[in-house]
Amino acid sequence: MTREEIKARVLDILAGIAPEAETELLDPETDLREQLDIDSMDYLNFVIALDDEFNAGIPEKDYTKFTTIDSCVRQLETLGRS
Amino acid sequence: MSDLRQSKAIIDMLAGEGHFIWAEPDRTPDMAGREPLAEHHSGRIPNGDRTSENPFRSIVRPKDNEVLVWQVPLGRDEDAFRELFAHLSREEKDRADRFRFARDRDRFVVARGTLREIVGDCLNVEPQQVRFRVNEYGKPFIDSDDEALRFNVSHSRDLALIAVTIGREIGVDIEFIDHQLDAVSTARSVFSKSEIDELESLTGTTRTNAFFRGWTRKEAYLKAIGMGFSAVSEDLPVSMFNESTGSMFEAQFGASTRMWSLISLAETAEFCSALAVEGTVESVSVTGRFEQRPTLLASVMMSRTQDRIVGRRIE
Secondary structure (H helix, E strand, O other): OOHHHHHHHHHHHHHHHOOOOOHHHOOOOOOHHHHOOOOHHHHHHHHHHHHHHHOOOOOHHHHHHOOOHHHHHHHHHHHHHO | OOOEEEEEEEEEEOOOOOOOOEOOOOOOOOOOOOOOHHHHOOOOOOOOOOOOOOOOOOOOOOOOOEEEEEEEEOOOOHHHHHHHHHHOOHHHHHHHHHOOOHHHHHHHHHHHHHHHHHHHHHHOOOHHHOOEEEOOOOOEEEOOOOOOEEEEEEEEOOEEEEEEEEOOOEEEEEEEOOOOOOHHHHHHHHOOHHHHHHHHOOOHHHHHHHHHHHHHHHHHHHHHOOOHHHOOHHHOOOOOOOOOOEEEEEEEEOOEEEEEEEEEEEEOOOEEEEEEEEOOEEEEEEOOOOOOOOEEEEEEEEOOOHHHHOOOOOO
16 A cells, blocks of 8 residues: 555544544644644544554554654554564 | 553442532532632733633632632633633644634633633733643643642533642543444453443443543543553553542552542533542532533542551552
8 A cells, every 4th residue: 555545544534533624734744633623532533443444453552653644654654564 | 651550459439438528519609618819819910801700710729638620611702712812822822723623723722721810820920921841741731930739631522621739640531422432442442351341231321421431530540640541541440330439549650659539520411521639539529510601610628648548558
């Protein structure tokens, strides 16, 4: 899966968590929680949805590493290679 | 989180055993029995904008053994909004600008501006003079010579809770109860096996409410220790069945063992909330309901004999 394909799926999942968001307008390097009103439960469900979608096996200790769109893509790329 | 070893010992402290007193609400502004702010801070607001309608006139610093929890509706009132926005630092205004939706931005401004009013009142400084800093996990602290004052903030949808106390760690959490949420699926990531089993034994609204009760209690505690859900929360046992009482447990940080109290503040059809506070609770006075106006939700009195309890194991 290419980086762009990963990003597109990440944005689809994010749209499910924050349905009002125009995800393509989000800054990929800024914390999602500073751009959207995402609380801890929204965030956890976002990471769980990423884990399910990519079958990534995200370890709990890494749950905090999905705070930006770019970091999501990087983490999922890394997990996909391992 | 290698230095954190949660004690598995946990008990429910039932009302009637003398630990908790659930009082009927006293809905007057000076519920905690303090004098009005104006008498402590006369002339504090130089531009005279603070009027008798200001809901936080009655705020004063909590007593040494007291926790105050304020509820703050985050809807936008134009006059109040302008004043609250003016309280914010340059960085906070920039952060407000980064929100994509005006509604989210407004909620942030109201919550942060109100926090500045409350903390400013406690420190006897202007809201704009309050300085915050954060730890490595993002938990904010007051950057002041007065290091004893502690606070914690949580918001969900259009409601925020702000807890303040002196000299002990606190965490507060409020969550909108999403009845569409697959509670068991979400719980699998952060709850222990026994807690998941407990949830699976329940159905419908009872299960959903139990999940949010457990979540808010865990989140409040993890916020109190400054780690949020970045810590592994399944190691923290909480009661989910018990609706209206608190629980108490020990947690070890390095060489020191601390006693913590978990308290459910209010639970309605829409919201669930909890407070975690270091030490042993003596009494709780809580309104038990959320309102569409800023008001005191709970006043918690802590035991002064904390030192004698620390280290005692509860079976």
